[in-house]
Amino acid sequence: MKYFGLKVHEAHKLIKDREISSEQLTKSIMDRIEDVEGIVHGYVTVTKEYALKKAREMDKKIAEGEEPGPLSGIPCAIKDNICTKDILTTCSSKILKNFKPPYSATVYQKLEEQGCIMIGKTNMDEFAMGSSTENSGFFTTRNPWDPARVPGGSSGGSSAVVAADEALFALGSDTGGSIRQPASFCGVVGFKPTYGRVSRYGLIAFASSLDQIGPITKDVRDCALILNAICGHDPMDSTSVSADVPDFTRFVDKDIKGIKLGVPKEYYTMQIDDSVKKETGEAVTNLANIGAEKVELEMPYTAYALPAYYLINPAEASSNLARYDGIRYGFTYEDAENLLEAYKKTRSSGFGPEVKRRIMLGTYALSSGYYEDYYLKAQKVRSLIARDFDQAFKNCDVIVTPTAPTVSFRTGEKIDDPLMMYLNDIFTVPVSMAGLPAVSIPCGFVNGLPVGLQIIGKPFDEGTIIKVASAFERMLALDKVKPLFGSYVRGGA
């Protein structure tokens, strides 16, 4: 039997009814990986033996009478910037190619406690800097819908393996769109929770005031299940918030009559592909057809979000990445004459070009004489953007926009033009700057490639996002549409 195509809640039912074992499910995933990973290249590390051992342990517990929870025995993939004890955690960087953390991230601990089976660590843009996974220090991940195209990024590996049924779900991280944009490109559901909702303890820092971990799943119900598992205050992360965590599955399959959908005109007048604009426009109409009420919005500071983001993000990154100096862990340049040379050689050969670019930008933005003009001014813009959203949410419950201005592009198409690449995040970055929750769900196709719809919510109101996303998903049933590996993959789809 082929179980790899199951969703989390479907697999849970089968495990609960003792119809399949976690081992069978995990083996099926391993077979699938063997069949399609040669095309997708989504994993940096596959933890096959570890996963099978964990699955057998879970089966034993269930055989001994333990009632399986919603995630017991469910195989998942973890983005390679989330620390997993004694298992390689590389950030897809040469500088951490041999790094095995001595501790696990809080999110991973939580998943482990709830019985999840980690089957591997997924590829990403190096240190999560990028929108195509082409910036991985190791290899480029392919889009399962068209292997000539990128899966998006930086959580490209996580999105691709979920789309390709190489995991039942995955964890990603989102700094300026790194969950939502690849979810959009790969036709899966990607959720960035409110900043502070999920502990960042053990998430290797990129831009600390923006980073947030979230789920990448095959449908909205699975997304709610994973949010249930990972949200909550963590005493190890001072920025995590002790807000109540509702059961998010309660928001699935609910009526959305009377929900006010904010549609900011700025998001549809910026640089955006006509076809994407058309698909997302239709999505809004569809939502209105099932009872949502459309509200036109003005969010004048939207255009300043990206430039401000590209000051704050590199500034924090330049500092966060200072610790990779080759002294204590990771890659070390061995033949240095002195300390300064050791730093220079280690960092010059350990980091890739995009990482170096951001370190340079960030170092500049924080330098004495520039700090006020760049970093501080960007922070002021940031609060104006947050105010834009505050104002907007006085008149609506959620805001609906495209996730990205285009569908997936060809590998190599934008890699030599950083500014073009940065524009990928134009619709996701404002949300990150305001720390708000948002999801990307598939809303249509352009030339056989998925288009994503971004639904943005009020702080800590992930529930309403789930409600709208679930209603939309039920209407179009796009979660049932999968990439056609059949023609070129042994085993088929």
Added chain:
Amino acid sequence: MKFEPVIGLEIHVELLTNTKIFCGCSTTFGAEPNSQTCPVCLGLPGSRPVLNKRAVEFAIRAALALNCNIVDYTTFDRKNYFYADLPKGYQISQYFYPTGTNGYVDINVNGETKRIRIHQLHLEEDTGKLLHVGDILASPYSRVDFNRAGVPLVEIVTEPDIKNSEEARLFLQKLRTILLYTGISDCKMEEGSMRCDANISIMPKGSKTFGNKTELKNMNSFRSVQRGIEYEITRQSKILKSNQEVIPETRHWNESKGSTTAMRSKYLASDYRCFPDPNVIPLETDKDWIDQIREALPELPDEKQARFVKEYGLPEYDAEVLTSTKELADFYDETVTLFNEPKTVSNWFMGELMGLLNNEKVEITQCKVTPQNLANLLQLIDKGTISGKIAKNVFEEMFKDGKDPQAIVEEKGLIQISDTAELEKVVEEVVEANPGPVEDFKGGKKKALGFLVGQVMKTTKGKANPQMVNKILGDKLK
């Protein structure tokens, strides 16, 4: 040309919290290298700092004791630079909003009070420690001990109000006394829990423009601070006298050579690119909390000294010595409560007690004599049970084994002989045995009386009541 030195000090003091500033690791000194570390203080990828409330409380307490204004909103900021003892590539410090500002410490310079202003006091994390084989400049490699990384520190920065090495020493001593009173640090320079850097410049006497300054590091005792400053003033004077310019730089004090060497130039000053650490949320210091900390402050040295003068009628000098540590002052206070003759008690403290403590290298906290026992001893003298001279011997016994003075006096039969008949008998014997001195005395040599009294004391093993002996002898030889 005469020169006038301008000196400012930067003092780092490790706080006596049980755990580090951003994690739960122990702060105990002297543990096996790297045994008190975790992902947070090692700066491992993915780890996050969580602020220790106690460290903030200690910083506020110290700032209040130094008469500072306390900040009501603060951030914890990253100071970015590369060094092998700095695991994250940045140090978390209060760069923008220090805990305390505009404070002062009063010192006593030759009987005059001089005020040294405190520019600021801020809280930060300590770095790891580089260990070298032999001398830092000759060692082939460095090893890093991260036990110290993340230990909470306060850095205290003075205004350039210090004029010479002696004032620097007096200031440091006073600062240490105050901080020890507050209990926020053990201030051990030899263990590095108190460290002092000095910014030194000189200018022509009377000038208003400061000269180029050097920053002096690696002074591990009050004495080396004093020597280092003196050396640096001499060195700079020589440079200026030869019409050269002092190079602004950081210099390293070499204790064994007694000289300073250049470490790095200040022309290449680092740009620390400070910005608030997004992982540590800004802190609002609640006014009520600050008031609570203020109210819980102990009586500080200056107040205590003033009270000793006013309440006990002690001379300034006595009061200053007795308040030099909180423990000594508390011991004194308690003894006076039990034996209410403050000056007598003070004399015993400054003479006998502190003498023995110094000679035997014992801390007052380890002293076996209790305030009660000392008061008992003073009562025995007061009642005439023992003489002052005997009392000193008894006190030595008490100091050695912590016994009660009454017990020692009884055990050794040291009770003073005040029985006239008994004393007359001894005087009789002494007069008979020393005809020469007796003649001398009668012949007008008054000094001979002292010799005869001494003989009586010797015969009675010092137990004779000296006033009575004097009287009986005087009567007898009339």
